[in-house]
Each structure stands twice: as C-alpha cells, then as structure tokens.
Amino acid sequence: MTRPTSIPDALRLAAVYIGRYGWFRGYLYDSHDGCQRNCHVHRTGMFPASMLGAIRAALVGRPKWYLNTTPDGTAEAYAATLDHLNRHLTNYGSAGLRAPVIPWSNARGRTAAHVVAALRAAASTAPRQPFDGPAGLAPVVPIRPARTPANRASNGAALFPLSRPA
Template identity: 35%
Template sequence: MTAPSCRPTLPVRDVDDLLYRAAAYLTCHGWTPKGLYKTHGRCFSICPEHGPFCYPASTLGAIRVAVFGHNVVRLDNISAEARHTYTAAVEWLNTYLLAVGYAGQHASVFDWETAPARTRVHAIGALQEAAFAYRRQAEQVAA
C-alpha cells in the first residue's frame, strides 16, 4: 500500500481558460462594477445596442458567460457540474485578489471590483493575472 499524496490538488482544470475567456468577454463587451450585467430598461433580450446577450458585465458576470456560454442571472436551473465549475473560477479569483491583490488593493472580489477609480482595464488585468497564477500553480502541482 502506498502513502496518499500530500500534494495539493486543484478543483477544476479549466479555471485558467475560463478566467482568460471572461477577460476576453470584458474586452469585447465592456465592464460594469455593479451587478452581473449592465442593461438598460427591459433590455434582457435582443436589442440594437447590445445584440443577443452581449451586455457589459462585472467580473462575475463575465465568468458566468465564460462558463455557461451566455448571460445567466439565476443559478437554480444550472447543473451541479456547471455550478461547481463556476464556483471554482470565482473562488480562485477571490482568493487571488485577497492574497495577491491587483491594482493596489487586496480585497474580496466584491469589494475590489466596486472600489473607487476601478476601471475595465483593472478588471481585465485581474482576470488575466489570476488565470496566469492558476496555470502556474497547476504546473507546479503537476511537476
């Protein structure tokens, strides 16, 4: 019988890709620091300004688009596996922002994103840096 491995395991292999995709979504469609998506009026359908579900999003909204393939407001109709994937990406981003920080602030994702003077460039950069850190950690665990 061999001793169990004490090496840390990472919950989902695709977290880095999801965070990179979320950053790409913000690059293409814009960012909002509040809520999940920035809509206007009754815009949760096809509209000339946003097209089909292409709203500016918060980092969490962008991660939802990366995981689920479209805007998702409620998670009650999402499979357990998809919710796990989403949660893993959010947990990693939150841990990264608390432990490492970005743009001069160490805080939870909610506090970090709504800080004064936060910009879309900061949100995109934080997602990209968290993705890079996840990939680096995964490579170290695999070595």
C-alpha cells in the same frame, strides 16, 4: 465561446468577455434599461458584465442570471473559479488593492482595463487541473429554507406548547 475546462480557461474567457462586451460596476449584468431595444446589446444579448457575470458568461457561453438552469457541473465550476479569484485578489491584489472580488471591483477609480488585467493575472496563478479532473470539485450544497414557526407548525410539530388559561 467554447466552454472552459479549467479555472484558468474560465478566467481568461471572462477577461475576453469584458474586453469585447464591456465591464459593469455592479452585480452580474447591466440591465441596459432606457434604450429603445434597438442597440447592439439587445441585438446580441451580450450585456456588459461585472467580474461575476463575466465568469458566468464564460462558463455558459452567454449571460446567465440563474445557475440552476445550466448544465451539470456549472455551479461547481463557477464556485471554484470565484473562490480562486477571491483568493488571488486577497493574497496578491491588483491595481494597488488587496480585497475580495466585490470590494475590489467596486473600488473608486476601477476601470475595465484593471478588471481584465486582474482576471488574466488570476488565471496565471490558478491550478491547471480540469474541472472534472482527479481532484474533482466540491459539490454545491443546496441550502434549505430556514425553519420558521410557520413551516414548523406545518410539519406537525408545535413550536410552543399551548397552555390553557387558569
């Protein structure tokens, strides 16, 4: 697989991935537990994927659980592709349902053929600009951990003023 350069490319390659390696109703990839590790999945490293996992695999070239170890721009490309897919499935729908990606893909009666068709349809409505094109992609904003009493105190600031008993 070659690295896609636009949202339509990523969606088309995700459809190819699911067509070739299978669809997984769940989050990212089928962990494929229970086999003797002597199957096609374990030999190739290409696991059946959900829509989210197939997009990641299309962007990276193989299944990838974490995007923080991918080339620069991959997380932004993933976010832009997933955003478009969400908008497409919510506005146009596919296979008789309008819903965001996860509820759409987990709907009763969903098949791999529905998923492949939805990815191809979303590719046809996606903007053709390259990921690093003139409009660029919004950066992924790192989320800092929530401030809890434990880490506030470690910064030297007391959460509650201590009062002495009378």
